[in-house]
Each structure stands twice: as structure tokens, then as C-alpha cells.
Amino acid sequence: MSSGVLETATSHVSVPDSALQVSAPLYDLVVKEILPDLGMEAESFWALMEEVIGEMAPKNNILLLKRYQIQAEINTWHQSRSDAPHDHDQYKKFLQKIGYLQPEGPDFQVSTEHVDDEIATIAGPQLVVPVKNARYALNATNSRWGSLYDALYGTDGIPLDDSPERSTGYDPARGAKVIAFARAFLDESFPLSAGSHADAVDYSVVDGALRVALADDTVSGLKDPEKFAGYNGRADAPAEILLCNNNLHAIIQIDPSHAIGKDDAASIKDIVIESAITTIQDCEDSVAAADGEDKAEVYRNWLGLMRGTLSETFMKGGKAVTRTLTPDLHFLNPKGAPITLHGRSLLLVRNVGHLMTNEAVLMHGQEVPEGILDAIITATIALYDLKRLNQLRNSRAGSMYIVKPKMHGPEEVEFACELFAKVESVLKLPVNTLKIGIMDEERRTTLNLKACIRVARNRLIFINTGFLDRTGDEIHTAMEAGVMVRKEAMRSEAWMKAYEDWNVDIGLACGLQGVAQIGKGMWPKPDLMKEMLDSKLAHLEAGANCAWVPSPTAATLHALHYHKILVRERQDELKHRRRASIDDILTIPLLGDTQLSDQDIQNELDNNCQGILGYVVRWVELGIGCSKVPDINDIGLMEDRATLRISSQHVANWLRHDFVRRTHVLETLKRMATVVDRQNADDREYKPMSPDFDSSVAFQAACELVFGGVHHPNGYTEPVLHRRRIELKASQK
DSSP states (O other), rough: OOOGGEETTSSSSEEEEEEEEEEEHHHHHHIIHHHHGGOHHHHHHHHHHHHHHHHHHHHHHHHHHHHHHHEEEEEEEETTTTSSOOOHHHHHHHHTTTSSSOOOOOOOOOOOOOOHHHHTTEEEEEEEEESSSSSHHHHHHHHEEHHHHHHHHHHHTSOOOGGGGGGOOOOHHHHHHHHHHHHHHHHHHOOSSSSSSGGEEEEEEEETEEEETTSSSSSOSSSGGGEEEEEEETTEEEEEEEEEEEEEEEEEETTTTEEEEEEEEOOEEEEEEOOOOOOEEESSSTOOOOSSSHHHHHHHHHHHHTTTEEEEEETTTEEEEEEEEOEEEEEEEESOEEEEEEEEEEEEEEEOSOOOEEEEETTTTTTEEEHHHHHHHHHHHHHHHHTTTTSSOSSSSSSSEEESSSOHHHHHHHHHHHHHHHHHHTTTOOOOOOEEEEEOSHHHHHHHHHHHHTTTTTTTTEEEEOOOHHHHHHHTTTTTOBBOOOOOGGSSSSHHHHHHHHHHHHHHHTTTTTTSEEEOOOOOOOOOOOHHHHHHHHHHTTTTSEEESSHHEEEEEHHHHHHHOOOOOOOHTTTTTOOHHHHHTOOOBOOOOOOOOOHHHHHHHHHHHHHHHHHHHHHHHHHOOEEEEETTTTEEEHHHHHHHHHHHHHHHHHHHHHHSSSHHHHHHHHHHHHHHHHHHOOOOOOOSSSGGGGGHHHHHHHHHHHHHHGGGGOOOOOHHHHHHHHHHHHHHH
């Protein structure tokens, strides 16, 4: 190997004159693919990495130690009062005494600068996608624009029927329903001054205004003429009409030769909706990246996205299809001057949290904190965008957006900001180029959210809520307090409603409106779009200017909600409501005197154990970190590690307090393993867990997560999953 570099017996490369050893796949990626076009020397880069790790890793470890100390104190407090009723006031004072609950501090406003409109002012759907999967990463990035006709026709967004044409080809009756739905959308979001889009027979542009000829020989225009944003083609016969409502665009596509357009009175072939405004390219909860080989794959795809060169070839319908990134869209404005719209979703990247280490890089023979590694390498790759070395731009404001999960309180947020500042320094980037998104999914962060935002006020671009991780931490933090309510009942508990409102209240009070995203969680049912259309409007009413969806199709349909509500106006209303109660947030969701029948208990165990096994077996055996996993009722749910955390912690809590017995849980796990085996029977790569449970690495991993759940740090599942995945990969060599 050149430059005197030696490869270790563990497939790591020893960096000359350095304490670093780098996994061979990652070393090759950095040296051969990332650095050359950046004009950076490998020797210099590794020295910078060693500097950052050497300074930041010890601080990272101190913060983790504090987590364990705080949890031990909380456990002891509950244990010492196990025979007495819970005393809320004493509990609150205790949390203040140990620094878990900190003073809120004076009011302030965030001052983040150079933020792209997609984050600051455009409210809309957000996708989260495992960047390890190139095809998914491309699909999500290209989902800035989506066909409304396809989204409605191919889902139950319009209820499905049993029409015989559906099994043989195009169903004209269903197509008519799709077109009627789409015209109703146009009438609601872009109403005419007179008449309906359903009666349109011709669209044209006259003197910079949209002209709509109707079937009754009258001519109309838009009720709000400023909603006409542009067009393509001839003014008297445009191929595309660009409309804008609530900062979101829609495109009426006109083509009389198209299979749909030829039978349409106005020759409309489709309506394209601006859909996934932003996408989080995920290195964390939706990714199975247990070693250096996996991390190299993650970083390579992020590199392709930042360079604008990512592509993926796959078989579809018996033919090879190559997918690349979508170019920008070009139109003429109403006056006929050229305009350009971003063709792709604005990309954020979710780095790993503070807990995990990874063998991708060793320093003095020890695994390096993965979150530090992510910050260094993802930011280095982002130089392609920041320095405009790429074919397709991501941030036009000159920023990089890093979503940071699993931080506990303001000290950990401050550490992340210090890490970003250090990376900016070594990469010679302007201060606050690396923006931060704070995931409000840990209890200590929720309670101290204002203080968390304060320490990140110069680089904050995102806060959110998430039921699954937040509940997992709720259970683990109060593990010793007693038996928790059933998992689904958590949604109705006082702390949950207060938590959701508190996040918005604090965000608005700190000036996030017009600067940053306030997000809500994932719609988990990708096959149930009618239910999503009927219910997810609530996220906008709650004040969220972005919310997670599980697919590009879901993004297109969820985007319709943002045409109904201008979130900025809703946020203005919410600024005047009474702030959510921190005492409600501190209410522990204990089962108390509520009686559960034997059947209730069994149903809860079945549901949790089936979900645990269904996810773990794909993670450990197949290296799939996020996928549509059938639940106990065979309904496909989009699952990532957050699902595993809540379910395993819930069963661990019931075990801890002898509400259920170990033998009972083990029997349930074995019985549910056969259910999961059946659900995956058509997958040729799937390895059944039953009947040999002892030799199934996945089954043993699930048992470890449940029976050892009390002792897992903050209830996180990553340490077990990583170790078991590496164990399985080693056995296959």
C-alpha cells in the first residue's frame, strides 16, 4: 500500500504519525473519493480529525457519565419511596436539586442567519430516509414535486373499489374520481373569480394574467390573481401553468396528446404538487450501520447527494432503470421573464447522537464517538455544496443543516454546538455555517427546552416532537416509579398533550417563526392515505410548519393540508394561548389503580413482542434499519429504532415490577416469533427464528433488549443491535 500505510489484522489502516486507525473501506472513501476534488491532502485531513476527536471525545464521555449519574439518583429516589404514594411536589424539588430540571432563564429570540426559505418560510411535508439506501435517498430527494393524479389513483386517498378494470388496466371510473378530486383542490386553493376549474376548457396567459375559458363560453380568471406564478410554452397555449398558494406551488400540466389529457376538456394530463419541501437524510435511527463498511456506504451516498452525482440502477418491470437527481425547474413568470424553482427537496442530515461509538475509526485503539465522526465527515462532504463544487445546489443560503438526536438537556446541546464550531474552525468555514436541529425526544430536553434553544440560538433551525422515542425515555427515566399504562394509552396521558403543546409554545416564544422548523412526528401507515388525509391536518392546527411522512406519495397528499392552512397565521394565534404546564409534563404515566384484564395484558404483550421481533429480525439479519413492518394485525407500519425503544422499555417496565413474569414474556416472544416468520415467509433472504430460538441471533437480540431493558442506557437499543449485527456478519464470513 502506498505512502507506507499499513493495514492491520482487523482491516483497519494505520494512519502514519497518528493515533488513528481507520476502517479500510472508510479510508479508501476519504482518500480516493472525498478529498481529491476538495483539494485537501490526506495527511492534513487525518491530522484535523485527530485534533477534533482528541479535544471533543473526553467531553462527550463526561456528558454520558452525567446521564448515568442522574438516572441512578432518580432510580434511588423512587426506590426509597416505593411504599408511599407519589409526591409530585417533592419529586419536582428533587429534580431541581440534582440539576435535572434547570431554571428557565430570561426571554430571548433566536438569531440564526443564512437559512434557506424551505426551512424559514415554507411550511410543508418532510421526509426522513436512510441515506444508506441510495435508491431511497434519491427517491426522497426527488420528491420535491409529485403527481397528484398518481398519488390519488394508486392509494386509498380516494377509497378503493372492486371495479374489474383495476385488475386489467386503467379504470376510467376511478380516473374520473381522481380528476374530480384534483379539480376540487384547484377550486379550494386557486379559486376562479367565477365558475369552477371543473368546467375549464382552455387555459392561456393574457397580459400577464391567467385566462380560463369555461364550458359555458364565459371567460374567468383567478379570484386572487397573484396566485398565478408563471407558465411554460406559448402564452396562448401553455404546456404548464404554475400556481402558488401559502408559499407552495402547484403545476397544471396540459398535453392534448397524452392518454389522460386527450380525454380532458382542458387537455389537463396531471397536476403536480410541490411536496417534500425538506428531507432528512438519516445516518441514525433508520440506518443499520454497525461497522466501518456500513459507515462508508452511508457517507458515500451523502457524498453523491452533495456532489449532485448520486445514481442507482435497479430492475423494474424486467428492465434496468437508472435513477439520478432531478434538475431544477424552469418557467416564465407572468411577465414572460425566466424563473427557476428548486427541483429537489432541501436536504438536512441527521448525525448520530452522543452515545454510540463505532469501529470505523479507532484512536489509541479505542472506538471513536460516532456522532463526532459524523460531524467531521458529513461536514467535509458538504464542502462540495458550500463551496459550489457540485452539479446541483442544495443550500442556496450557504448553510449545512445537521439534525442532532438523543441529546439530554442544555449541556449536551451546548456540546453539539461546540463540536460544530470546532469542525467549522478546522474546515475554515464561517462561524455558524453548520446549523443544528434539536430533536425534542428526550425528557430532560423537553423540560429544559428553552435553555436548550438558548445555547443554540445562533445556529438553531429545527425542533420537533416524537411520540415513540419520547415515550421510551419517559418510561426509562421513571422505570422505578411503578407500572406504566399501556403503550397506546400514553397518547391520552396528561404529559403527552402538554409535551406536544409545550414544544410549540416554547419554540414560538423563542422566535422560531420565520427562522426555523417546528416539526411533528411520523405518519406510520404508508398504505392508509385516506386516514392520513383525514387526520394529519391536526399537525398544522397544532402549529407545526413541517411534519414527517413515510413516502413521496404521502408527501404529495400531505402537502394538500398546507394549502388549507397558512401555518404562520395559525402560529400567530397560538402565541396568545396559555402555555402548557410543566407540571403536566412531569406527571408520571403510572397505571395506578386501573385494572387490566388478563386478556388486556396478553394483548399488550403480543403487540409489543411482535413489534420488537418484526423490527429486530430485519435489523440484525438483513441490515435493514427502516422498512414497512407488518404489525400484529398485518398492517404495514413504517418502523425505525424508536419503535423498538418504546416497545422494549414497556415490557421491561412490566417485568421490573412483576406485573408480568419472565416465563410469560418468553412464551409470548416465541409465539410471536412464529407470527413474524409467517409474515416474512415470502422473503427469500429471511431466516426464520423458530423453531431453533437458541441459534437465532435476532431472537436472542430481542430477548436481550427486553430482559435487560432496565439496564440499557436511557433505554437505547443501539448497543445491542450493533453488537448482534456484527456477531452475525462475523459468522457469515
